[in-house]
Amino acid sequence: MPTRLAALGAAVLFAVSGCSGPADEAATIVTPSAPAEDLAELPAASAGGACILWDYDFIEQTIGIRFAVAAADQIEDTSTCVVQTMSAAWPDLALSVVETTTANATIFLDTRMPAKATKLTGLGRAGYRVNAKASGGHGPTVEIGWLSEAKQLQTLRFTFAKDATAADVKGMNTKLLELAKALSTTNG
DSSP states (O other): OOEEEEEEEEHHHHHHHHHOOOOOOOOOOOOOOOOOOGGGGOHHHHHGGGGGGGHHHHHHHHHHHHOOOOEEEEETTEEEEEEEEESSSSSEEEEEEEEEEOOHHHHHHHHHTTTTOEOOOOOOSEEEEEEEOBBTTOOOOOEEEEOOSSOOOOEEEEHHHHHHHHOHHHHHHHHHHHHHHHOOOOOO
């Protein structure tokens, strides 16, 4: 995330300062070779996990926002990916994929769909969308979850920056659904 570069810089600073001996009393100053904006952008897929399913251009073409950093994780059969811009913690976009499930559409809607969610049609075997109000330091969220034709549980969540408007959220509902349809896995 944006703090990744700061953490890397701190690690380098600690490593360099730890290497100086008592005879070297001068302070060591570490300067980056290039500003963060000039660093090469690694593909989102290079983060692994669910990030292998998309790239920054694909996301930008679908929802209209350019992300530049990605982080992923995998625990047992669940892969995740979060992408962010370089300039702020929000907006961010998260994808979670559970490799396989025995749930059918009825079970998915009864057990996985949040209470205030809206059922979606035309997305996998069953799907929902839920919008949540701003909380903490971020703006509202749009979440779409679905049971894919390949019997995977997939969830997309877009978190806005604090200054998002109701019109922004309404527009993202449509855009995020298009992204979910593009990501939805099939049997074939």
